[in-house]
Amino acid sequence: MTQKALTRHLRRPECNGLVSRRVIPVSPIAVKYEITDLxxxxxGPFKALYAGRCITSPPSGSHGQASMSxxxx
Numbered sequence: 001m002t003q004k005a006l007t008r009h010l011r012r013p014e015c016n017g018l019v020s021r022r023v024i025p026v027s028p029i030a031v032k033y034e035i036t037d038l039x040x041x042x043x044g045p046f047k048a049l050y051a052g053r054c055i056t057s058p059p060s061g062s063h064g065q066a067s068m069s070x071x072x073x
Contacts, residue, residue: 017036018038019036
């Protein structure tokens with residue numbers, strides 16, 4: 001990932017207070033991103049969502065799609 005792409009992807013979390021951005025005045029200029037307390041507070045819910053997704057994800061292929069259709073019906 002390029003520096004430009006990384007910066008672009010971190011703009012929204014920065015605006016939402018999830019990460020902080022600090023410019024370090026060296027040559028060349030360096031930027032340090034850190035997760036904020038608010039961002040850390042979301043770690044538990046994100047882990048729970050990921051764990052639930054891993055448990056309920058059907059295997060790839062047509063068999064998994066059939067299982068999902070059957071489960072929803």
